[in-house]
Amino acid sequence: MIADEATMAQMMAASQKGDRAIYRALLSEVQLWLERYFRKRVAPAQLDDLVQEVMMAVHTKRATWDPTRAFYPWLAAIARYRWIDHLRKVYRSAEDELGDHDAPEDSEEEAVMARMSLERLFVHLPDKQAEVIELVKIEGLTISEASAKTGQSESLVKVNIHRGLKKLSALVEKAE
DSSP states (O other), X not given: XXXXXXXXXXXXXXXXXXXXXXXXXXXXXXXXXXXXXXXXXXXXXXXXXXXXXXXXXXHHHGGGOOTTSOHHHHHHHHHHHHHHHHHHHHHHHHHHHHTTSSOOOOOHHHHHHHHHHHHHHHTTSOHHHHXXXXXXXXXXXOHHHHHHHHOXXXXXXXXXXXXXXXXXXXXXXXXX
C-alpha cells in the first residue's frame, strides 16, 4: 500500500518531531513509492541501489521538508535529482568502458540517422537554445567559447542549455 499525500505528510511531520516508529513506517512507504517511481526508469539490477541512495538522501534531508507543503513533490524532487545523478554516473561509466580500445567506427549511415534525429528534435527549440546545445553538448565547446561565438552571455548560454535540454527530455519522454 502506498499512503496518500495527507497520511505521508502527517507521518513526516511526526518523524520530524522524533517519532521513530512512524519514521520507520514512513520509510517503508517511501521505499514502495520509490520502487514504483524507478521501475520504468532504470535497469532492474540498478533499482535497489538507487532506491537505497534516495532513501539515504531523504534521511539526511528530512529536516528540509516544510510541513506546510506537500510531501510527494518534495520526495519526487529528491528522487528526480538522484536519478539524474545516477544517469550521469551510468553514462560516464559506459563511456569509460568504451574508451579508445579499437572500437569499431560508427557507420556513416548511423551518424547521418543520429544527426537527422537531432535535427528533428531541434526544430522544437528556439534557435538560440538549439545553437548553444549544439556548440557545448555536441561540438564540445566550453560555456565561455559558446558565449563568445554566439554573443550570448555565459549565464544566458547556461540557461538556454538547461531549458533546451529540459524541453528535449520532455519531448523524448512524451514520445516513449
